[in-house]
Amino acid sequence: MTAGAATIDSGALLVVSIMLPVTGMLAVIVSPARRSEQVALVILAASLLTAVATAAEVLRTGEPIEYLLGNWRPPLGVALRADGLSVTLMVMASIVLSCVGLYASGSYLAPPDAHHSRSRTVFWTLLLGLSVALNTAFLAQDLFTLFVALELLTFSAVALVALDGRPTSLEAALRYLLLALAGSVFYLVGTAVLYGAYGRLDLSGLRQISRDDLATTFALSLMMTGLLVKTALFPMHLWLPPAHAGAPAAASALLSALVVKAPFFLIVLLWTGIAPRPFSVIAGQVLAILGMASIVFCSVMALRQSRLKLMIAYSTVAQVGYLFLVFPLTIGGTANLAWSGCVLQLVSHAFAKASMFLAAGVIAEVMGHDRISNLKGTFHAVPITLTAFALAGLSLIGLPISGGFSAKYMLLTAATEIGAWWIAGTILVGGLLAAGYVFKVLGQALAPPAEGFAAARSIPLHRELVVLVLASAAIAMGFLPLDPLPFITIGRMGLP
């Protein structure tokens, strides 16, 4: 019976990881604006500890952790489940959220007086809202509970896009809201059709009984389309660049690093868990083709931007495209390598992109603008931030040693091994284009300042250091061995 007691204890970790930020949201709403930051930072630190503890437990036992909410067994009740992949993503999300929290602390959002409490209260409430939504998306084992997580993710993200209240950001936020809600409707209708066909919504049950018929194909196509809109894969990416570029840098970092990853994770759940053959094979091909189109088209778009934040936003669509290459690569004997490359790409992009957006925020503050053609002297003004930008850029390009390099190397190896030359070629072209847009910025920023140059304002050291920490995390991922990651396969259903 001691084994049973241990399971209950570790299961509580899953409940806590969702309910801690819920508690934080409620506390921020009733606490005065000047306290909201302290409340949120304490909650973020505790969430990070919980995520690390959960990961340690999964790693120690080599088994996934499961918890039945209300002690009701699915399909009647809802289960939470932490396997190797979901705890990896939870730890990643907690690290990014904590770093962004530190970056946004102090007087970043608004001067500390009573008249400017709007952006504080809204930012900290919705930052915690994102934390609830992400952890629920990573843990819940039920299609409807996952829908609720998506809704929370969308509402929190949309309001963060509109945070600074300029008409252009409001317009971008409204367009994002309408498209994301259309995506929600697609997902929800698909879920209803699946319930009509199978009479249950729990992933583990659907996995065993899903069959190749019209209802399943239709439902899964609808759900995946809805999720693609939310994750902004080409050609449904048009809402993303203005939305991510228009938000304050701290919010952009969260949107690009984390928010677009949750719908991708759900696509993986559907594809590996429920999709029957041959639907999964065809869907995998389509997803990979859209991913390749994203990589090429949006990398070129990134290269053509004249504003730094828009360039970084287009780069997000391109880098997310790499994740979708994994689906056709899992057919052969290199499946584990391909999945490892995909997960590594997801995590290292989260760190690198968060760092890059935060760096862009610092650069815009110091230079007073973010026109790429006019960034001379940036390195002189903020050397730490620019070093971080360069390191994050290395990872996005895929130069060694970095997480991005290992990820793209693994995907490339898997692609060449099964003879998927079209995928291998796209990975290489994407790397070259990324080098183009990263060095375009670095070339300007490393140049000596023009005469009479003065920084528009000084930046607190802790903010520059946070940017560097995130970039270093992306680099550090490159020190993992270039072998399939054993950790992510713990308890993963549907993975080979």
Add this chain to the structure above:
Amino acid sequence: MSMLPDLLLVMLVLGAALWTVAARDRRSSVIGFIALGLLLALVWMRLYAVDVALTEAAVGGGATGLLLLRACARLDSIDAGKPSAGRTLQLLIGFCCAAMGVGIAAAALGGPDLPPTLAPAVAANIDAVGLGNPVTVVLLAYRAIDTLLEKIVLIAALVGVWSLAPDDVWGGPPASLKLAKASEPLTFLAQILPPVGFVIGVYLIWNGADEPGGTFQGGTVLAAMWLLVMLAGLAEPPETRRALLQYLVVFGPAVFLISGFSGFWLAEGFLSYPTGFAKTMIVALEVALALSIAVIVAMMLAGPSARTPR
């Protein structure tokens, strides 16, 4: 012959839907949409889904309708009331809806004659909770996590609405809801209806444990009564920074959270209820949640702060 009323209802639903899409100006379109919501509520009644019918009438017809009418009023002051979506966008949306409709029809008609369902499992376990209304058991016992997180979604949405306020009026009251020409019948209605509506709202909440009804329907009725009073100009929306208001917003979810965690010690884990106390706890939870829902829905419809706080 029993087909006839159903056929009539179907024709009416289709007519209201067509009217909503085809109406020339925005306001008629919204009125068509409200009618559609009420007709759909009747459809749900015919399908014996009384809980869904009540929710559709309260949220789909009532709350959404009011929200859209207010949006119309705001937009009319900007343009001349013409829908602004381009022809291509309209065609694209029409195509998506048609494709979805065909797909759903094909999936529904192609499925087994007796679709699989969890209803027997819900009924088989209902005695363990001790409530009479299976919908409430699903919402507050089997799938309590969804209900709890949905409340958090509502709160995030409310904060999103509030965030649209300009910085200098943050914390102040939303714009007055009072209609430009407050008619005497409306004022009269706003004076006599709230006590009745309050009783109906409380009845729905209380009764939701055993009969159709529940927190969302009851809470929305309570919100409607408050909104009616504000529309007639008999009361003004409160300042969003008021502590009482903020505590009411988080009250229901906070009680839910505490009750959920108490399950670790008192019952069999998070969100489970101690044997014999399930019904008491669920009714108490419903009352707390309905209060918060009423405040959140009303404040969401009232909109962001528009006047400087005193």
